Amino acid sequence: MKDLKHLIYFESLLENADNELVKKAQADGGIALGYTCFHIPEVLLNVDNCFSTRLRAPNTGSIDIATYYMSNYTCEYARALLERAIEGGYQFLDALIGVDACSMMNRSMEHFEILQVNDKPNFFVTHCDMPFKITDYTLDGYERQMQVRVLDRLHEVFGVDVSDAAIRKAVEEHNEVCRIISEIREMRKKANPVITGYEFHILNLVTYVCPKALILPYLRETLEELKHRRPDRKSPFRARVAIVGSEIDDPNLTKLIEDVGALVVSDRYCFGSTPGREVIELKDDEPALRQICLHYMQVSECARYISDEKVLQRRETSDRLAKEFGAEGIIYEQMKYCDYWGFERALVSHIMSEEYGWPVLSIDRLYNNGNSGQLRTRVQAFVESLEIKRIHKEEGKK
Amino acid sequence: MAKIQYPNPKFWKAKDNINWKKQGENLKEVLGIFGGMLKETDWQQFGKDMANVLKADGERIKGEYADFMALDKDEKIDRIINGERSLGRLYRKGAMATVRREWRGIKDTAYDFWEWARMWGMLLMTFSKDLIPAMNSALWYRWMISYFCCHGFMDKNILGLRGSNLRMSHEVTYQIFRYVAENLVLLSKADRKNGNSDELNKMMFTFDEMTMGQIACGFPDLCAIPHQLLPMFLVSEIDQLVCIPYIDAVESFGLPSDTCPVPSSECGALVINALPDMGSLFISSSMPCDGSTMASSYFSRRFPNTPVFHLCFPVRYMDEETVQMGAEDIKACIKKIEEVTGAKWNWDHYFECMKRFNQETDLELQKWEINKSAYPQFIGPSYELFRKWNYEMDGGSDPRVVPSMEKVNKMLLKAYENKETAWPARKMRYRAIVWSCPAHYYANFSNWLANCWGINVLVEMESLNFTKHLETEDKEEALRDLARLYERMVMRRHTNGGYQNVVDECWRQVEAWNAPLVIMYQNVACKNMATVQGMLDEQGRQRGYDLIWVEHDLMDPRTVSRRTMRDKVNEYMRTVKHAEPVDPSLVEFEDEVCM
Numbered sequence: 003m004k005d006l007k008h009l010i011y012f013e014s015l016l017e018n019a020d021n022e023l024v025k026k027a028q029a030d031g032g033i034a035l036g037y038t039c040f041h042i043p044e045v046l047l048n049v050d051n052c053f054s055t056r057l058r059a060p061n062t063g064s065i066d067i068a069t070y071y072m073s074n075y076t077c078e079y080a081r082a083l084l085e086r087a088i089e090g091g092y093q094f095l096d097a098l099i100g101v102d103a104c105s106m107m108n109r110s111m112e113h114f115e116i117l118q119v120n121d122k123p124n125f126f127v128t129h130c131d132m133p134f135k136i137t138d139y140t141l142d143g144y145e146r147q148m149q150v151r152v153l154d155r156l157h158e159v160f161g162v163d164v165s166d167a168a169i170r171k172a173v174e175e176h177n178e179v180c181r182i183i184s185e186i187r188e189m190r191k192k193a194n195p196v197i198t199g200y201e202f203h204i205l206n207l208v209t210y211v212c213p214k215a216l217i218l219p220y221l222r223e224t225l226e227e228l229k230h231r232r233p234d235r236k237s238p239f240r241a242r243v244a245i246v247g248s249e250i251d252d253p254n255l256t257k258l259i260e261d262v263g264a265l266v267v268s269d270r271y272c273f274g275s276t277p278g279r280e281v282i283e284l285k286d287d288e289p290a291l292r293q294i295c296l297h298y299m300q301v302s303e304c305a306r307y308i309s310d311e312k313v314l315q316r317r318e319t320s321d322r323l324a325k326e327f328g329a330e331g332i333i334y335e336q337m338k339y340c341d342y343w344g345f346e347r348a349l350v351s352h353i354m355s356e357e358y359g360w361p362v363l364s365i366d367r368l369y370n371n372g373n374s375g376q377l378r379t380r381v382q383a384f385v386e387s388l389e390i391k392r393i394h395k396e397e398g399k400k
Numbered sequence: 401m402a403k404i405q406y407p408n409p410k411f412w413k414a415k416d417n418i419n420w421k422k423q424g425e426n427l428k429e430v431l432g433i434f435g436g437m438l439k440e441t442d443w444q445q446f447g448k449d450m451a452n453v454l455k456a457d458g459e460r461i462k463g464e465y466a467d468f469m470a471l472d473k474d475e476k477i478d479r480i481i482n483g484e485r486s487l488g489r490l491y492r493k494g495a496m497a498t499v500r501r502e503w504r505g506i507k508d509t510a511y512d513f514w515e516w517a518r519m520w521g522m523l524l525m526t527f528s529k530d531l532i533p534a535m536n537s538a539l540w541y542r543w544m545i546s547y548f549c550c551h552g553f554m555d556k557n558i559l560g561l562r563g564s565n566l567r568m569s570h571e572v573t574y575q576i577f578r579y580v581a582e583n584l585v586l587l588s589k590a591d592r593k594n595g596n597s598d599e600l601n602k603m604m605f606t607f608d609e610m611t612m613g614q615i616a617c618g619f620p621d622l623c624a625i626p627h628q629l630l631p632m633f634l635v636s637e638i639d640q641l642v643c644i645p646y647i648d649a650v651e652s653f654g655l656p657s658d659t660c661p662v663p664s665s666e667c668g669a670l671v672i673n674a675l676p677d678m679g680s681l682f683i684s685s686s687m688p689c690d691g692s693t694m695a696s697s698y699f700s701r702r703f704p705n706t707p708v709f710h711l712c713f714p715v716r717y718m719d720e721e722t723v724q725m726g727a728e729d730i731k732a733c734i735k736k737i738e739e740v741t742g743a744k745w746n747w748d749h750y751f752e753c754m755k756r757f758n759q760e761t762d763l764e765l766q767k768w769e770i771n772k773s774a775y776p777q778f779i780g781p782s783y784e785l786f787r788k789w790n791y792e793m794d795g796g797s798d799p800r801v802v803p804s805m806e807k808v809n810k811m812l813l814k815a816y817e818n819k820e821t822a823w824p825a826r827k828m829r830y831r832a833i834v835w836s837c838p839a840h841y842y843a844n845f846s847n848w849l850a851n852c853w854g855i856n857v858l859v860e861m862e863s864l865n866f867t868k869h870l871e872t873e874d875k876e877e878a879l880r881d882l883a884r885l886y887e888r889m890v891m892r893r894h895t896n897g898g899y900q901n902v903v904d905e906c907w908r909q910v911e912a913w914n915a916p917l918v919i920m921y922q923n924v925a926c927k928n929m930a931t932v933q934g935m936l937d938e939q940g941r942q943r944g945y946d947l948i949w950v951e952h953d954l955m956d957p958r959t960v961s962r963r964t965m966r967d968k969v970n971e972y973m974r975t976v977k978h979a980e981p982v983d984p985s986l987v988e989f990e991d992e993v994c995m
Contacts, residue, residue: 131719
């Protein structure tokens with residue numbers, strides 16, 4: 003396939019948290035709000051002149067200092083962020099919107115405060131409490147946390163307009179991003195799609211890390227380009243897989259999987275497009291904030307949601323996506339040391355195989371995986387097993 | 401209000417419905433296993449081993465006699481009256497128990513024997529209330545076998561104790577064991593694989609072992625049992641090796657080995673069907689940490705017919721904005737229990753229990769006051785375990801506990817007035833507190849610290865929980881208070897809700913207890929604590945405190961053995977403190993398989 007016009011530019015935007023578009027937005031008076039977790043409604047961080055940037059630590063090398071503070075058997079993502087923060091990589095942030103959803107990420111953000119990694123006079127870190135299930139009272143609690151811990155703080159510290167109208171305006175812009183990404187995502191359902199998993203991963207990631215207004219023109223153009231893009235006559239891939247699991251902000255993982263012949267057709271993981279790129283439908287007769295909170299609770303696929311219906315939802319979503327996108331197998335993955343996904347992966351990888359009938363590859367992985375020979379071998383073996391299954395199936399038909 | 405007996409007699413009277421055919425099949429399987437073991441045993445080697453044990457015993461007795469005879473007259477009298485000093489000789493390589501009971505001097509040994517007999521009496525009386533299902537449990541669950549060694553656990557926890565501390569330790573251990581015995585009988589009665597009492601199951605709900613028991617106080621007609629507490633958590637403190645097969649099972653299933661052994665053991669037991677199937681509802685919990693949150697999926701998978709209510713409390717519990725959400729969840733939980741069991745929440749009974757709990761809190765605070773003084777009286781693992789059990793599981797429900805606590809506090813005050821020392825045979829050299837996830841029960845560690853190095857652990861992090869009196873009149877506020885209490889449960893109060901609760905709090909407690917030596921337990925799988933390790937280290941150093949980091953893996957001694965744990969202290973005491981051990985025989989000894 004012909005290269006996408008902006009792919010190299012998009013890749014360059016992922017090289018640094020403080021990328022070209024972030025700098026431009028700040029130069030124009032934008033307030034940069036860092037966040038990591040899906041539990042924080044991204045759209046609330048894009049009200050008025052604020053813009054959200056989901057934190058990554060690209061090109062992470064040594065994380066020794068963070069390891070001193072957080073020990074060596076904790077989430078590498080959380081440690082990589084702290085290391086980058088100590089190095090000064092998040093000096094550009096105006097505030098960090100944290101959640102106490104998983105203990106390791108929470109501690110990482112607490113270190114931002116204690117070690118004073120950002121010396122902007124108004125910089126603050128806020129920690130929000132997150133619900134474990136969906137009920138009226140947990141929605142009340144969630145809404146209250148977002149109001150008090152996020153919106154009120156933004157208004158108090160930066161004078162941000164956090165009115166209902168401002169929130170609705172942010173939702174409109176957010177929804178346009180979601181529509182474009184969803185339309186591109188639909189293209190992956192085709193037998194020989196016009197976009198690879200890697201390209202989609204890059205596209206989706208830039209929507210999380212760049213100011214929405216500034217990335218939108220590039221997205222619109224890319225969508226048009228994809229509509230006219232011609233796929234290779236014969237797909238170079240040997241199998242189609244869906245990925246399900248914890249945080250992946252490293253497109254090299256998708257690249258690694260695709261390099262050994264498995265086209266990634268669905269991305270049901272944190273930082274992926276499901277959840278995250280669903281359009282938020284707002285009713286006019288209800289406050290926007292409450293509707294947004296409910297939306298995020300409902301679409302969340304985080305393993306932290308403990309209630310039976312959410313546990314089932316996660317399994318059903320994985321099954322539905324794998325079916326809709328024509329996957330032949332599912333890769334269940336977790337960031338090493340992630341307790342939520344560690345327990346979820348171990349159990350559900352069995353359930354998806356035994357009850358839903360999916361071939362499953364179950365892996366735990368590091369934050370940076372591009373060069374993992376072990377992982378490559380495991381994916382290769384999985385691809386071969388999928389091919390063998392296909393052959394057997396075809397033989398059975400004959 | 402009519403007085404409600406505890407435990408409710410109708411629980412004992414509930415009719416069993418044992419499926420004898422199923423029991424027969426299980427017995428056949430167990431006999432098959434025993435048969436296989438007997439067949440595979442190298443009897444020649446067994447004979448040799450037994451002969452070696454007898455030989456070793458002979459040599460030990462000879463050695464002990466020679467040592468005694470080498471003492472001068474005063475020392476001999478001292479040993480006879482005050483007991484032995486070299487406790488390391490009680491351990492032998494490869495032995496599952498100490499080689500003999502400790503000689504504590506005439507008076508204390510006699511008292512100890514009386515308590516030993518009293519404990520046996522209580523156990524026999526309790527189990528006789530429904531013996532068959534309880535005995536059968538031992539054929540279904542390997543963890544049940546470890547309860548046969550509960551006297552060993554008692555002995556272990558009072559090693560080296562004399563006088564008032566010994567008496568107080570026995571008294572509180574008795575309370576815990578009575579709770580364990582009663583609940584083991586009820587658990588076996590209800591278990592659908594075993595006693596299969598439909599009648600009892602209808603009256604029973606179970607809850608996650610990390611959930612506090614106070615909610616059951618509003619349901620005096622219901623039997624509430626912490627589902628995994630007896631099969632996993634408590635028994636692992638009696639026998640550190642008991643959970644290994646469960647941990648292995650779940651790791652073979654695919655769970656990463658870096659997770660905390662507590663939820664890992666629970667999940668492993670569920671994977672291989674080693675937990676009882678009982679009750680009409682299970683209350684799972686999001687507490688205390690991320691790992692525990694996830695264990696409920698494994699429960700639902702194993703027992704799909706048992707409805708589950710997920711009790712989820714806010715993590716940022718210091719934020720009063722979050723309290724109402726917790727209170728609402730308690731209301732929803734009560735409603736669910738009422739729906740499933742048909743029972744009705746009884747405010748009068750709840751308030752009665754909470755008044756008792758408040759009284760117990762006052763009695764606990766009295767102990768703290770004494771232990772903060774220059775003459776701490778009641779310290780050691782029995783006290784630490786009792787505090788946890790009383791706070792977390794009893795929670796004012798059992799009226800027999802307050803008189804027992806009053807008895808203990810009477811002894812405590814008397815001992816304080818007499819300026820007794822908690823470890824009479826030794827000199828109290830260092831005042832210490834324990835911080836982070838405690839491992840002292842598994843490893844008998846705080847006991848060893850005192851006996852070997854004279855390090856007196858005055859209090860541990862997990863004892864320092866909620867001490868506010870709970871509301872006993874206003875119903876809405878009572879639920880909010882209950883939420884506040886639950887949010888500050890054992891293992892959660894410090895590890896959740898912000899680093900201040902564990903880091904700043906540590907320094908505050910060091911000051912309050914005047915204990916500049918901190919045993920920093922480092923559970924290698926606890927991410928909540930691991931993520932503040934650097935901070936604690938850095939700030940502790942700046943403040944000039946002695947922080948002895950002791951790695952452990954709770955009930956999985958394969959990761960960090962008890963000996964390795966002790967070595968960390970030995971090294972620190974020798975190289976940093978330049979100290980001499982109080983009992984050199986305890987510096988180095990073998991206890992890999994010793995309970």
